[in-house]
Amino acid sequence: xxxxxxxxxxxxxxxxxxxxxxxxxxxxxxxxxxxxxxxxxxxxxxxxxxxxxxxxxxxxxxxxxxxxxxxxxxxxxxxxxxxxxxxxxxxxxxxxxxxxxxxxxxxxxxxxxxxxxxxxxxxxxxxxxxxxxxxxxxxxxxxxxxxxxxxxxxxxxxxxxxxxxxxxxxxxxxxxxxxxxxxxxxxxxxxxxxxxxxxxxxxxxxxxxxxxxxxxxxxxxxxxxxxxxxxxxxx
Amino acid sequence: xxxxxxxxxxxxxxxxxxxxxxxxxxxxxxxxxxxxxxxxxxxxxxxxxxxxxxxxxxxxxxxxxxxxxxxxxxxxxxxxxxxxxxxxxxxxxxxxxxxxxxxxxxxxxxxxxxxxxxxxxxxxxxxxxxxxxxxxxxxxxxxxxxxxxxxxxxxxxxxxxxxxxxxxxxxxxxxxxxxxxxxxxxxxxxxxxxxxxxxxxxxxxxxxxxxxxxxxxx
Numbered sequence: 001x002x003x004x005x006x007x008x009x010x011x012x013x014x015x016x017x018x019x020x021x022x023x024x025x026x027x028x029x030x031x032x033x034x035x036x037x038x039x040x041x042x043x044x045x046x047x048x049x050x051x052x053x054x055x056x057x058x059x060x061x062x063x064x065x066x067x068x069x070x071x072x073x074x075x076x077x078x079x080x081x082x083x084x085x086x087x088x089x090x091x092x093x094x095x096x097x098x099x100x101x102x103x104x105x106x107x108x109x110x111x112x113x114x115x116x117x118x119x120x121x122x123x124x125x126x127x128x129x130x131x132x133x134x135x136x137x138x139x140x141x142x143x144x145x146x147x148x149x150x151x152x153x154x155x156x157x158x159x160x161x162x163x164x165x166x167x168x169x170x171x172x173x174x175x176x177x178x179x180x181x182x183x184x185x186x187x188x189x190x191x192x193x194x195x196x197x198x199x200x201x202x203x204x205x206x207x208x209x210x211x212x213x214x215x216x217x218x219x220x221x222x223x224x225x226x227x228x229x230x231x232x233x234x235x
Numbered sequence: 236x237x238x239x240x241x242x243x244x245x246x247x248x249x250x251x252x253x254x255x256x257x258x259x260x261x262x263x264x265x266x267x268x269x270x271x272x273x274x275x276x277x278x279x280x281x282x283x284x285x286x287x288x289x290x291x292x293x294x295x296x297x298x299x300x301x302x303x304x305x306x307x308x309x310x311x312x313x314x315x316x317x318x319x320x321x322x323x324x325x326x327x328x329x330x331x332x333x334x335x336x337x338x339x340x341x342x343x344x345x346x347x348x349x350x351x352x353x354x355x356x357x358x359x360x361x362x363x364x365x366x367x368x369x370x371x372x373x374x375x376x377x378x379x380x381x382x383x384x385x386x387x388x389x390x391x392x393x394x395x396x397x398x399x400x401x402x403x404x405x406x407x408x409x410x411x412x413x414x415x416x417x418x419x420x421x422x423x424x425x426x427x428x429x430x431x432x433x434x435x436x437x438x439x440x441x442x443x444x445x446x447x448x449x450x451x452x453x
Binding site for chain 2: 027028029030031053076077078079080086089090098100101102103104105106108109120121122123124125126127128158168169170171172173174175176177178205222223224225226227228229230232
């Protein structure tokens, strides 16, 4: 079975439909599946619900799909630094389900692990809890949150072998791992595809079973939101 | 020549330094964005404190040198950072398992309002600020001890430590300690009232009373 596709467009062939739910990896602009986002934009698919920690920034990452009005609803924890998002949200054109960051990660993890719901203390007594079942365990209240099972997961990895075993790099792992498992189908883009046998089996972050389709996305021009540096001490 | 108004209370870095006094050797700590981040510069010499970044990292190093900036290495504020010899990386799901599971000893967060019963509001101003809660709700729900560092009053002079929050909550009955530019309040558990335990240099208990509407003990 061949998992490697020539490009993002080919890898998404037959997977996209209007009104679908997509889980996307990335934190800010770190570790975002940019080739796949571009291909989704080009496909014109619309009325998307996207579960992703952030919504990109203006014209970067998922911000591109906002600009073309392909997104109906975002499930996200933090959407700052994005004027077009703010405009669409305030104008009532975009629906947003604010979800605490850890709850979002766990919703993806649980959905991918066959767990339709779980109880968490996060958000108890806040507007996040509105309309949700509350259950008391050992004297403390917890709210019921639903697992996310996405129609499609799009992720960005560092290296994958030809069978789809995948490793991430530093903090670019973030939501890519739970998002990958939450998808009925996961398409991954990576910086390098290596022959089977060249990755240490003990060091695989995402086993191949989760990666159904794979593309080489390099070369990447990785964007930085806030470049912060320190001065070298004088010799 | 006009008389210089004597600086009163703590500045941002002094507030962070005060928060750093709550650190203990071996602590795993999460620092929020803004003044809380400055706590990292005030870790006492010889003390081992490991900083957690909720986007999936334990062991945050200082900002990188210009030629070592790595787009794959950022903190939760999306700033470029560096790693340490004992750094580890993990997914967001594992990161919040750590947070929610009560494995982090201390979180220092910013605040817009804190109520006298320890409710925190710091994520949303309806109609104005719509950025989202990020990881703050998870942190206040799961971390063992929560310190809020904030100005004592708003820019308009309104108290921020108040009987009941007016803004949407981040968490209910979750705060253990409040450090402002004027004073420190603490409570031993979540059933007790806050106690004024310290005032900044040049600040009287009377001034704190005038600038605080929350009930607290002295």
